Amino acid sequence: MKDSDATVSQLNLLKQKLHSAKTALDEINEDRNTKLQTLLQFIGHLSLACKGQNLELDNKLAKLRHKLNTFERVDEALPELVDVERLLKGQYNHVMVQLEESRAGLSRVIRQIQRVESAPDRLKKEISYFKQGLSKPFHTVWEYIPKVEQLIGFYELILQQEFTDEHRLEVQPKHRQLAHELAQMVSEIEFRKDQRDQVLVIKELLASELELDALLDAYQTILSLLLDNIARDKTASQEFLYALNDAIGAVREVVTDSHNQVQRSEQLKSQLNREINANVDRADDAIAEVDDITRLKQQLTEELNALKLSLARKEALEQREQALQRKSIETMRKELDALGNEAKSYKERLFEQQKLNLLDNLTQLPNRAALEERMEQEFRNHKRHKNPLWVAVADIDHFKSINDSFGHSTGDKTLQVIAMALKNSFRDTEFVARYGGEEFVLLLPDVANKDIAALLNRVREKIKNIPFKFKNQRITVTVSIGAAQVSGNEHIQETFERADAALYKAKNESRDRVIIDQ
Numbered sequence: 001m002k003d004s005d006a007t008v009s010q011l012n013l014l015k016q017k018l019h020s021a022k023t024a025l026d027e028i029n030e031d032r033n034t035k036l037q038t039l040l041q042f043i044g045h046l047s048l049a050c051k052g053q054n055l056e057l058d059n060k061l062a063k064l065r066h067k068l069n070t071f072e073r074v075d076e077a078l079p080e081l082v083d084v085e086r087l088l089k090g091q092y093n094h095v096m097v098q099l100e101e102s103r104a105g106l107s108r109v110i111r112q113i114q115r116v117e118s119a120p121d122r123l124k125k126e127i128s129y130f131k132q133g134l135s136k137p138f139h140t141v142w143e144y145i146p147k148v149e150q151l152i153g154f155y156e157l158i159l160q161q162e163f164t165d166e167h168r169l170e171v172q173p174k175h176r177q178l179a180h181e182l183a184q185m186v187s188e189i190e191f192r193k194d195q196r197d198q199v200l201v202i203k204e205l206l207a208s209e210l211e212l213d214a215l216l217d218a219y220q221t222i223l224s225l226l227l228d229n230i231a232r233d234k235t236a237s238q239e240f241l242y243a244l245n246d247a248i249g250a251v252r253e254v255v256t257d258s259h260n261q262v263q264r265s266e267q268l269k270s271q272l273n274r275e276i277n278a279n280v281d282r283a284d285d286a287i288a289e290v291d292d293i294t295r296l297k298q299q300l301t302e303e304l305n306a307l308k309l310s311l312a313r314k315e316a317l318e319q320r321e322q323a324l325q326r327k328s329i330e331t332m333r334k335e336l337d338a339l340g341n342e343a344k345s346y347k348e349r350l351f352e353q354q355k356l357n358l359l360d361n362l363t364q365l366p367n368r369a370a371l372e373e374r375m376e377q378e379f380r381n382h383k384r385h386k387n388p389l390w391v392a393v394a395d396i397d398h399f400k401s402i403n404d405s406f407g408h409s410t411g412d413k414t415l416q417v418i419a420m421a422l423k424n425s426f427r428d429t430e431f432v433a434r435y436g437g438e439e440f441v442l443l444l445p446d447v448a449n450k451d452i453a454a455l456l457n458r459v460r461e462k463i464k465n466i467p468f469k470f471k472n473q474r475i476t477v478t479v480s481i482g483a484a485q486v487s488g489n490e491h492i493q494e495t496f497e498r499a500d501a502a503l504y505k506a507k508n509e510s511r512d513r514v515i516i517d518q
């Protein structure tokens with residue numbers, strides 16, 4: 001009987017072992033949940049990084065995030081990841097096709113310019129250098145591309161006019177007009193800080209009595225500055241896109257691996273479970289049926305040995321499985337971290353770019369795009385809170401004569417000083433933008449009807465009293481201002497038009513005055 005007691009206690013021991021094997025299995029499942037969470041986190045970051053690039057991709061990632069919350073196993077995400085990868089690749093290709101078309105457009109124009117045989121050697125050399133630059137593909141859509149095309153259009157125009165003309169290098173009024181247009185355009189483009197000195201020199205050159213050669217040079221320099229910008233930006237977004245593709249590829253590999261591992265382990269485990277159960281059944285039968293204790297002992301010892309062996313194999317299998325899971329989680333974390341860093345630096349660059357895009361280069365005031373955004377925002381606030389909201393348009397009087405008498409760069413400095421004076425005249429909740437040329441727009445919420453004229457007249461007087469001194473000559477610069485209040489059911493754009501019409505009146509009534517459209 002003693003022997004069979006020992007056997008029963010051995011069996012209990014085995015049951016305990018089976019129980020701990022089950023606990024280990026539960027732990028593996030928990031591990032899987034961690035992995036699912038990591039993937040969820042990864043998709044979250046990926047969505048943030050890709051936001052706004054492609055609507056379908058945005059939606060797909062949002063759906064995937066939602067679905068991952070309902071998945072029980074990482075490998076269920078596999079088909080969805082294949083879809084996301086396809087969209088990412090598609091987006092990349094789409095961008096590439098667009099860029100290739102732009103590049104082909106530029107090459108076509110350059111080829112046309114090159115057909116002009118009478119062009120000076122220096123210019124020919126510059127054009128062929130420029131053409132070499134175009135032989136490398138672009139990698140990102142860049143807002144300057146249309147500008148580049150426009151510039152080349154001007155360039156082409158000069159060449160068409162000049163080299164078919166009898167009096168070739170003679171400066172004509174149309175060239176002055178072109179110089180003026182280029183100057184205007186240069187003020188609209190946001191150049192990088194390190195390019196601004198060079199741009200200033202060009203602006204001064206364009207405002208002077210320039211030779212045709214110098215005009216061509218100016219075009220050439222602006223072109224190369226713009227192309228340099230394109231080249232710089234391309235590196236950042238290209239790297240980012242590559243990193244995204246690599247990261248998603250790597251994660252998919254990890255998921256595929258773990259999917260295969262899980263399948264293999266599960267087959268092995270169920271085979272082992274069957275073996276263990278058969279061992280226990282045989283041991284149970286032996287206890288129930290056999291009365292010869294020596295044979296029972298011998299039989300049980302055999303079964304127990306077989307059981308021990310199966311359990312040891314199962315334990316080893318589970319340990320290996322856990323190690324593999326840990327490793328794949330680790331790989332995914334690393335990928336996630338790398339992508340997180342990549343996305344962060346890309347976002348920073350985008351943010352910088354956005355800031356640059358919303359500021360006027362010359363005055364550092366918000367530009368027209370920023371104004372449009374802010375107008376919508378102020379208008380929404382006005383609709384919600386019913387507070388008074390004014391739109392005012394201020395325009396420098398006879399500004400052209402400052403340019404004509406003292407030069408373009410003096411004109412630029414005047415614009416900067418007036419912009420600063422305007423900016424300092426208003427509260428933080430009020431908004432001043434450079435609308436274009438020598439025109440500024442003000443958005444003034446919460447100013448009462450009775451106060452608006454006095455407020456704007458103070459600003460007008462302030463500008464009038466700025467002690468400008470050009471070429472040792474004391475100059476008074478004045479502004480005219482038109483203003484209107486958002487009223488009734490009108491849209492703020494209509495208010496803007498009324499303010500503009502009031503400004504027009506102020507200009508007609510001998511300038512240096514404020515007119516409020518009532």
Ligand SMILES: Nc1nc2c(ncn2[C@@H]2O[C@H](COP(=O)(O)OP(=O)(O)OP(=O)(O)O)[C@@H](O)[C@H]2O)c(=O)[nH]1
Pocket residue numbers: 184187362395396397398399400401403407408409410411412415436437438507511
């Ligand atoms: N220096 C400089 N001049 C600019 C800039 N943008 C526009 N201008 C010049 O501003 C002048 C505006 O001239 P007009 O529209 O005739 O107006 P105005 O001379 O101010 O006359 P009124 O508005 O009628 O009082 C043009 O000569 C433009 O070339 C710029 O960024 N810098």
